[in-house]
Amino acid sequence: MRYLARLLNLPLKNGHLGPLTREVLRTSYNSSLQVYLPNTRHQHYESKSQENELSKYLKARIRATGPITVAEYMKTVLTHPSAGYYMHRDVFGVEGDFITAPEISQLFGELLGVWCVNEWIQCGKPPKIQVVEFGPGRGTLAYDLLRVFSQFPAMRDAVSLHLVEVSNKMSEMQYQKLVGHTLFQECNNNSFMANAVVKEPESYNHCISKFNIPVNWYHKVEDVPQEFSCFIAHEFFDALPIHKFQKTEQGWCEVFIDIDDNPASINDFKFTLSKSLTPALVCFNIDKNDPREHIEVSLESGAIIERISHRITENGGFALITDYGHQGEKTDTLRGFHKHTVLDNVLSEPGSSDLTADVDFKYLSKMAGDKVNVFGPISQAEFLNNMGIAIRLQVLLQKVQKQQRKDLISGYKMLTEATQMGQRYKFLSFMQKKKESEYKPAGFVNLNI
Numbered sequence: 001m002r003y004l005a006r007l008l009n010l011p012l013k014n015g016h017l018g019p020l021t022r023e024v025l026r027t028s029y030n031s032s033l034q035v036y037l038p039n040t041r042h043q044h045y046e047s048k049s050q051e052n053e054l055s056k057y058l059k060a061r062i063r064a065t066g067p068i069t070v071a072e073y074m075k076t077v078l079t080h081p082s083a084g085y086y087m088h089r090d091v092f093g094v095e096g097d098f099i100t101a102p103e104i105s106q107l108f109g110e111l112l113g114v115w116c117v118n119e120w121i122q123c124g125k126p127p128k129i130q131v132v133e134f135g136p137g138r139g140t141l142a143y144d145l146l147r148v149f150s151q152f153p154a155m156r157d158a159v160s161l162h163l164v165e166v167s168n169k170m171s172e173m174q175y176q177k178l179v180g181h182t183l184f185q186e187c188n189n190n191s192f193m194a195n196a197v198v199k200e201p202e203s204y205n206h207c208i209s210k211f212n213i214p215v216n217w218y219h220k221v222e223d224v225p226q227e228f229s230c231f232i233a234h235e236f237f238d239a240l241p242i243h244k245f246q247k248t249e250q251g252w253c254e255v256f257i258d259i260d261d262n263p264a265s266i267n268d269f270k271f272t273l274s275k276s277l278t279p280a281l282v283c284f285n286i287d288k289n290d291p292r293e294h295i296e297v298s299l300e301s302g303a304i305i306e307r308i309s310h311r312i313t314e315n316g317g318f319a320l321i322t323d324y325g326h327q328g329e330k331t332d333t334l335r336g337f338h339k340h341t342v343l344d345n346v347l348s349e350p351g352s353s354d355l356t357a358d359v360d361f362k363y364l365s366k367m368a369g370d371k372v373n374v375f376g377p378i379s380q381a382e383f384l385n386n387m388g389i390a391i392r393l394q395v396l397l398q399k400v401q402k403q404q405r406k407d408l409i410s411g412y413k414m415l416t417e418a419t420q421m422g423q424r425y426k427f428l429s430f431m432q433k434k435k436e437s438e439y440k441p442a443g444f445v446n447l448n449i
Helices: 002-008 022-028 051-065 070-079 106-122 140-149 153-158 168-179 183-187 279-284 299-315 361-368 380-386 389-397 402-416
Strands: 129-134 159-164 205-208 214-218 229-234 243-248 251-259 269-273 294-297 317-326 335-338 354-356 372-379 425-432
Touching: 051 070, 051 251, 070 243, 070 251, 070 354, 106 140, 106 153, 106 229, 106 317, 106 380, 106 389, 106 402, 129 140, 140 159, 140 168, 140 229, 153 159, 159 168, 168 205, 168 214, 229 299, 243 279, 251 279, 279 299, 299 317, 299 361, 299 372, 299 425, 317 361, 361 372, 361 425, 372 380, 380 389, 380 402, 380 425, 389 402
Parallel strands: 129 159, 129 229, 159 214, 229 317
Antiparallel strands: 205 214, 243 251, 243 294, 251 269, 317 425, 335 354, 372 425
């Protein structure tokens, strides 16, 4: 620790730097992880809009079976095989509809990579660790994670990356990001077999990354091998389907979506209320003491959290979830994004815009049950500060030119300032329970510097 303090020219308080291990600190905050230009994070991929096709499909479905739940509508709009929002386009970055933290600054992905390594060391360095990322987007976070893992020889030899991705388009982009060329190019490369990795039985694609770490792709978490794992979900749960419930004089009703046949309306669809008890109402069983008159819940998110919790209990490991959300107090948060702008009507032009809702972290914590230890949620600013983001920033600033300095500082501010992403985004962690242990994971304890 004294070596690190001299390296960073920072004083120590209480003689330690929180729960980050000496090995992690010595490697992760020095110059071995270099800066790379942020403009490589904003490639644009063209795709033809499919909103007319999707509207026709939804109308035919509703006419055949009646109004559908908001969850059914969201799932169809986002992941329909031929016309879903995520299935055939690049939706991220300046040219897309929104920007995520890994696209903003390398600092974010690096610190999450450091977190994974640190918790693996705290668990005694199991000989194998699977890092499982849900909804990896362009693969930017996965790339940064692998870049960090490659700096730790023991971690590099133990780790494999497992990506849960339903979109073929996004998985192609991830492949290119992690390998350096397209799958088509690799299949036509004479050295393909020499670079091949043994494919996991349930994965639909696989490769060896630029960092010599194996990567596999899956459609669902159930297909990922049951081994010691680190689960990462960054802005994943906000895109999962939600059910909406409205309190009325007759009691709670579920919100449905129906065709809007009003000739004066500019929209094809409208919200309506269920006329009887629905399966989702029975399953969720709303707390009679809940003061809200409108509630959103993602039953699919709850089911995934239960699986993660069970797997951590049975196979060992830990999880880190980061998203924008609340602690069970918000009501109507469903909204649509197009070109970085919130839509006036969330039901307009299905398939052409992102649909999202704030994550209910109180519900996720509840679904984890008592099988695991739950930490957080805490703000993104608090987590990143506890992970030493300011230290890493200062190290990088010493090695870059003027424009890169501006980009690094701008990214740092966007990630940590309360008026940007610092307070709105939250971090939640699950850890395997250990007897008589009061251990708290890195990021959830003050760094003490």
